[in-house]
Amino acid sequence: MPAKKRCQFQAEQQCNQAALRIVGQCPHCRSDFCGTHRLPEHHACNNLEDCRQQAFNRNKAKLESERTVASKMATA
DSSP: OOOOOBOOOBSSSBOOSBOOSSSOBOTTTOOBOOTTTOSTTTTTOTTHHHHHHHHHHHHHHHHHHTOOOOOOOOOO
């Protein structure tokens, strides 16, 4: 049986907890983390700014597609 993957968080001390199998991999930096460090904000993800910009652009596009435009009334 192979050894358990360990959390790849590194600060003053390296985290020694086991990495989560399903949700432990960061989709932005592709590193494996434990439950405490799995979110990009908690492991100082290198691609965090790109992640925020993509989320902003998705939200902007969604809001613009849902914008209502008042119909113009013909002047009599």
